Amino acid sequence: MKITVVGAGAVGATTADNIARRELAEEVVLLDIKEGLSEGKSLDMFQTATLLGFDTKLTGSTNNYEKTAGSDVVVITSGLPRKPGMTREELIGTNANIVKGVAQNILQHSPDAILIIVSNPMDTMTYLTLKSLGLPKNRVIGMGGILDSARFKTYLSFALNCPPNDIHGTVIGGHGDTTMIPLTRLATRNGVPVSQFLDADTLKKVAADTMVGGATLTGLIGTSAWYAPGAATALLVESIVRDQKHIFPCCVYLEGEYGQSDICLGVPVVIGKNGWESIVDYQLNEDEQAAFNKSADAVRNMNNVLSTLELGV
Ligand SMILES: NC(=O)C1=CN([C@@H]2O[C@H](COP(=O)(O)OP(=O)(O)OC[C@H]3O[C@@H](n4cnc5c(N)ncnc54)[C@H](O)[C@@H]3O)[C@@H](O)[C@H]2O)C=CC1
Numbered sequence: 001m002k003i004t005v006v007g008a009g010a011v012g013a014t015t016a017d018n019i020a021r022r023e024l025a026e027e028v029v030l031l032d033i034k035e036g037l038s039e040g041k042s043l044d045m046f047q048t049a050t051l052l053g054f055d056t057k058l059t060g061s062t063n064n065y066e067k068t069a070g071s072d073v074v075v076i077t078s079g080l081p082r083k084p085g086m087t088r089e090e091l092i093g094t095n096a097n098i099v100k101g102v103a104q105n106i107l108q109h110s111p112d113a114i115l116i117i118v119s120n121p122m123d124t125m126t127y128l129t130l131k132s133l134g135l136p137k138n139r140v141i142g143m144g145g146i147l148d149s150a151r152f153k154t155y156l157s158f159a160l161n162c163p164p165n166d167i168h169g170t171v172i173g174g175h176g177d178t179t180m181i182p183l184t185r186l187a188t189r190n191g192v193p194v195s196q197f198l199d200a201d202t203l204k205k206v207a208a209d210t211m212v213g214g215a216t217l218t219g220l221i222g223t224s225a226w227y228a229p230g231a232a233t234a235l236l237v238e239s240i241v242r243d244q245k246h247i248f249p250c251c252v253y254l255e256g257e258y259g260q261s262d263i264c265l266g267v268p269v270v271i272g273k274n275g276w277e278s279i280v281d282y283q284l285n286e287d288e289q290a291a292f293n294k295s296a297d298a299v300r301n302m303n304n305v306l307s308t309l310e311l312g313v
């Protein structure tokens with residue numbers, strides 16, 4: 001198994017690190033346009049192999065896509081992160097060109113790869129990748145919902161004063177401050193609905209904190225987060241390369257599912273060796289479906305911006 005991570009910045013390097021530590025592949029290639037960055041970070045990470053006990057080979061590449069040839073899975077994290085006060089959507093002008101160019105280069109050398117899109121605004125970058133490359137829909141997956149769900153579970157664990165791993169919870173919809181939908185109705189603490197422990201106001205606050213989870217961290221750190229984004233991306237990679245069939249909320253192309261078409265948006269999907277393999281119907285209630293439709297409207301508006309950027313989409 002060979003995995004490439006494009007973008008050796010905070011998220012890309014953390015993703016590669018997690019993949020190597022868990023030996024999800026024989027080789028991880030880290031590629032960046034900044035001279036020496038990926039070579040340096042790969043070497044640094046590989047020097048932890050004997051300390052941490054893994055054998056995955058790490059290779060750096062300054063924009064040489066030949067080194068990525070034959071990758072089974074490719075993670076795209078290249079592009080600008082936001083600064084405090086910005087939305088993810090403001091990154092579209094710069095990141096759309098980067099993501100499209102990177103994805104084209106990748107496909108030339110790894111025509112059968114499954115692509116995971118992380119760069120923001122992620123829902124629109126996933127749509128752009130799918131539409132501009134014309135790949136089978138199951139091979140293009142946007143990562144956002146796994147991270148948002150991890151944050152949801154973290155905030156629920158704070159409110160419940162219980163271990164986060166006792167909690168199940170899912171966030172669907174867009175990966176944006178106003179487009180995420182934390183599904184509080186379906187969240188449980190060891191199988192018991194969280195509403196049996198928490199009042200409606202507390203649950204509302206948990207959902208609101210989750211939605212701005214990325215913005216909160218950006219405000220604290222000065223740039224956006226990487227530990228949880230890298231861990232979430234590696235978990236997605238693991239379910240593909242080990243064919244685990246986990247159900248994860250991921251951004252995928254909808255053709256009528258959840259009442260939406262011609263859009264990439266976060267829904268629960270089964271993830272295995274073929275990429276996303278099927279969409280799971282959570283049977284949303286009226287309010288949840290209304291929120292999903294609103295989220296889709298906002299993401300569609302962002303997708304429409306692509307046509308003004310002369311990207312051929
Ligand atoms: N979907 C999600 O859940 C998350 C998405 N993100 C997004 O991921 C992206 C990366 O974030 P960070 O790693 O924090 O940023 P960063 O600035 O640390 O790293 C980005 C890297 O991309 C590289 N790059 C730029 N253009 C490139 C090109 N054409 N080819 C190869 N490499 C190129 C840069 O040189 C830089 O090293 C941002 O767009 C951020 O908003 C971040 C966290 C979570």
Ligand SMILES: O=C([O-])CC(=O)C(=O)O
Nearest residue numbers: 082088120214215224225
């Ligand atoms: O907040 C950001 O801009 C980066 C991101 O997508 C996240 O951490 O959720």
